Amino acid sequence: DIQMTQSPSSLSASVGDRVTITCRASQSISSYLHWYQQTLGKAPKLLIYDATSLQSGVPSRFSGNESGTDFTLTISSLQLGDFATYYCQQSYKTPPTFGGGTKVELK
């Protein structure tokens, strides 16, 4: 199975901060990488698909980038509703696999 490694596992930030989360795949996954946001007690929500494409309805402060097997999710200016846990997921090969998550907390 393809392993997805996220870092950091948690971070503390303030409203207005720029936040970057990294996800590394254990092998090449082309651009088949998606990012999700999950708040407590809710289902994950798709933010970014195919590494860089913004899902409809998602604010433009969210962006994705890729470099080889390294992928990043950036929140340009953190808002109150952005304090959540973020997951990456590869869809390149069966089984699809998720990263361990990055919890973004209020400093």
Add this chain to the structure above:
Amino acid sequence: EVQLVQSGGGLVQPGGSLRLSCAASGFSVSSNHMNWVRQTPDKGLEWVAIIYSGGSTVYADPAKGRFIISRDTSKNTLFLQINSLRAEDTAVYYCASGNGLYRFDSWGQGTLLTVSS
């Protein structure tokens, strides 16, 4: 509007069986690839199974042999049957679908399955 509404789950004894349901609206379960994903504090998010739009199915290794994914097109509903339940099946189970294979645009609200005596 695409919506997935789940039912089922609860507390079940080891060795028992359970069927989870996921009623879709806004699209047809037979025209999309439909998935089940589960989440535990220990293992995080874990894909369980898929039923392709064509009807074929694929399972994650831990789900092979005891899990059955199916759909009822007349009810526009997805199911997950789990037999011989074990403590390690305890999780929040989500149904999920989307545009493209293994891209999860839409999720059900989740249902908690607890396997315990």
